[in-house]
Amino acid sequence: RYKDYRYRAKESLSVYEVAVMQYPLEMRFKLFALSQQIAVHDAAGKSILYVKQKMFRLKEKVEVFSDSDMKQKLFEINADRMLDFSANYRFTGADGTDWGTVRREGMRSLWAAHYDIYEQGQIDMTIREEEPWKRFVESVLGEIPIAGFVAIYLLNPSYLVRTANGTPALRAIKKPSIFERYFVIEKLAEIDEDDELRALLALIMMVMLEKRRG
Numbered sequence: 001r002y003k004d005y006r007y008r009a010k011e012s013l014s015v016y017e018v019a020v021m022q023y024p025l026e027m028r029f030k031l032f033a034l035s036q037q038i039a040v041h042d043a044a045g046k047s048i049l050y051v052k053q054k055m056f057r058l059k060e061k062v063e064v065f066s067d068s069d070m071k072q073k074l075f076e077i078n079a080d081r082m083l084d085f086s087a088n089y090r091f092t093g094a095d096g097t098d099w100g101t102v103r104r105e106g107m108r109s110l111w112a113a114h115y116d117i118y119e120q121g122q123i124d125m126t127i128r129e130e131e132p133w134k135r136f137v138e139s140v141l142g143e144i145p146i147a148g149f150v151a152i153y154l155l156n157p158s159y160l161v162r163t164a165n166g167t168p169a170l171r172a173i174k175k176p177s178i179f180e181r182y183f184v185i186e187k188l189a190e191i192d193e194d195d196e197l198r199a200l201l202a203l204i205m206m207v208m209l210e211k212r213r214g
Contacts, residue, residue: 021042021046021048022042022043022044022046023042023043023185023186023187024043024184024185024186024187025040025041025042025043025048025184025185025200026040026041026042026043026182026183026184026185027039027040027172027182027183027184027185027203027204027207028041028180028181028182028183029180029181029207030179030180030181031179031180031181035052035053035054035055036051036052036053036208036211037050037051037052037053038050038051038204038207038208039051039068040200040204047066047067047068048200049064049065049066049074049200049204050064050065050066050067050068050070051063051064051065051204052065052070053208059078059079059080059081059082060077060078060079060087060089061076061077061078061079062076062077062078062089062204062205062208063075063076063077064076064077064201064204073094074093074094075091075092075093075094075099075201076091076092076094077089077090077091077092077201077204077205078090078092086103086104086105087103087104088101088102088103089101089102089103089205091198091201099194099197099198099201100117100118100119100120100124100198101117101118102115102116102117102118102127102201102202102205102206103115103116103118104206104209112128112129113127113128113129113159113206113210114126114127114128114129115127115128115202115206117161117198117199117202119195119198122164123164124163124164124195124198125161125162125163125164125169125195125198125199125202126161126162127159127160127161127199127202127203127206128159128160128162129157129158129159130157130158130159130160130171131157131158156173156174156175156176157174158171158172158173158174159171159172159173159203159206161199161202161203163189163191163195167189167191168188168189169187169188169189169191169195169196169199170185170186170187170188170196170199170200170203171185171186171188172184172185172186172203172206172207173185173186181207181211183203183207185200185203
């Protein structure tokens with residue numbers, strides 16, 4: 001099912017036309033690239049977003065473009081501190097419009113990944129890892145030859161995005177892959193269009209941070 005998404009920030013008259021999206025979305029990035037680059041496409045193969053991490057920065061900075069040509073920048077994601085433990089990652093439109101924040105809840109994320117998505121200082125949505133034991137087993141076996149490879153290939157975590165009232169909205173599922181990280185994003189419920197894009201940006205940032213944890 002197709003829908004023409006036109007995202008408008010509440011504080012601005014600026015409109016971002018991201019693309020016509022058809023779920024499920026695919027999110028892919030290379031495992032061994034110097035700087036992380038993530039490509040997001042819809043089920044029809046259309047580019048939705050292209051993400052590039054800025055290298056050699058004390059504070060995390062990520063740029064979000066419309067496609068891999070990187071000619072049209074849509075957003076920036078900036079950390080508010082050098083360490084990512086409970087850091088805030090702010091989404092800003094190319095025109096400076098505030099699109100919200102995602103924050104990893106440090107202590108609660110030690111076992112299962114837990115992120116809160118904020119809009120205007122209030123929790124708007126949450127992201128939680130559904131079966132944290134999979135990543136735990138993967139990290140334990142990851143250093144063992146052959147067994148580690150099998151674990152990384154077969155044990156694939158999933159992450160659920162819920163709205164503030166607890167409604168499941170999106171699910172990101174890691175898929176088996178060898179030379180890249182590959183996630184599929186399913187849509188579970190209709191939500192506000194701005195919230196949908198905010199959740200997508202938060203999932204992108206979450207995947208980048210969780211990659212460091214194993």
